[in-house]
Amino acid sequence: MHSMVEIQKLLMPDVLSVMEKRYQILRSIYFMEPVGRRTLAQTIGLSERILRSEVEFFKKQHLIDIQNSGMKVSEQGLTVLKELESMMNEISGINEMERKLKEVLNLQEVIIVPGNSDEAPWVTAALGRVCARRMKEMLIGDNIIAVSGGSTMAAVADMLTPDFAGRKNLLFVPARGGIGEDVEIQANTICSKMAEKTGGKHRALYVPDQVSPEVYQSFTKEPFIKEVLSLIEQANIVLHGIGDAMAMALRRNTRPEVIEKIEAAHAVGEAFGNYFNEDGQVVHKVPIAGLQPEDLPHVEHILAVAGGASKAKAIKAYMKSAIKSSVLITDEGAAKEILYS
Structure with a gap:
């Protein structure tokens, strides 16, 4: 039996095409707001003339508000987006891609x-918003x-709001140390921002991301660090990304001889300090202070967030050894690359 969407595709393909286009424009405004018309046109690949007429339509239908700072989706527009999401995912084939990727x-x-x-920065914002929404569903006590x-993960932090926690108690902790990389994307910074935006609490782990076994042992004897590491081990929710192997190695200022080792072993991805090849085998392990891969089976909820076609190999490789109860949040670019390349 044909679904309603399939019937509509046969009888009203033009109507569905217009609906899909307008949904994507409204959705883009939502993730980029406040946004100007020129910036939006360049981002989604429409001419300003075509976009101008669509913006006028949204304005007449009270789906957007236009302010000096740019366009924002109205409360009515947000309701429309939420009600259309499932249908549009079926029309675009995303539901089927999700099933195949699972x-x-x-x-x-x-x-x-x-x-x-x-290709589009707003998609990273969309990943962050979806992760925030899915995490909210997991919160209990x-x-x-x-x-x-x-x-x-920084994008996830940007999407958290004061009403996120409700009556739940939230404590954000860094999954690992992070001194040595860009401050804005360090786990400590992200945890601080998440706590600030939700009214929760956070603890920091001020140790280098990469340490020798000897230094690691000395660090863990410090009372403050020992306490934070204990809290990390008690985490009931873990949020993590999946990195491209070489990009992560360079970001961490990895020594040239280690980069050569990673390249020679054909590493494609990185997570929790482990570099792995396309078969999911760990080819290099960085001693890190914080959460270890062997700790993950004891975690109730794991959200892995990574997108972009360039991350496809890393995602596919990491998932070969990942906890099967993990929730993967990704985008079309990565999904299509994994499924059809």
């Missing part, structure tokens, strides 16, 4: 965001949330 990666849940974050560093 099978390919052997995961219980996959959420795919439209677009490719390699007291929560310790361990968060890794990276630009995607």
Whole structure:
């Protein structure tokens, strides 16, 4: 039996095409707001003339508000977006991609965001918003949330709001140390921002991201660090990204001889200090202070967030050894690369 969407595709393809275009424009405004018309036109690849007529339509329907700072989706527009989401995912084929990706990666849940974050910055914001929404569904009572560093996790922090926690108690802790990389995307910074935006609390771990075993042992004897590491081990929710192997190695100012080792071993991805090849085998392990991969089976909820076609190999490789109850939040760019390349 044909679904209603399939019937509509046969009888009213033009209507569905217009609906899909307007949904994507309204959705882009939502993730980029406040946004000007020229910036939006350049981002989504429409001429300003065509976009001008669509903006006028949204304005007449009270779906957007236009302010000096730019366009924003109105409350009515947000309601329309939420009600259309499931239908539009079916029309665009995202629902089917999610089903296929779950099978390919052997995961219980996959959420795919439209677009490719390699090409459009607003898609990274969409990944952050979806992660924030999914995490909110997991909160029960007291929560310790361990968060890794990276630009995607920073996007998640940007999407948190004061009403996020409700009556839940939130404690954000860094999944690992982070001294030595860009301050804005360090786990400590991201945890601080998440706590500030939700009214929760956070603890910092002021140790280098990469340490020798001897130094690691000396660090863990410090009472303050020992306490924070204990909290990290008690986390019931973990949020983490999946990095491209070489990009992560360079970001961490890795020694040239180690980079040569990683290249020679054909590493494609990195997570929790482990570099792995396309078969999911760990080819290099960085001693890190904080959460270790062997700690993950004891974590109730794991959200892995990574997007962009360039991350496809890293995502696929990491998921070969990942906890199967992990929730993968990714985008169309990565999903299509994994499924069809």
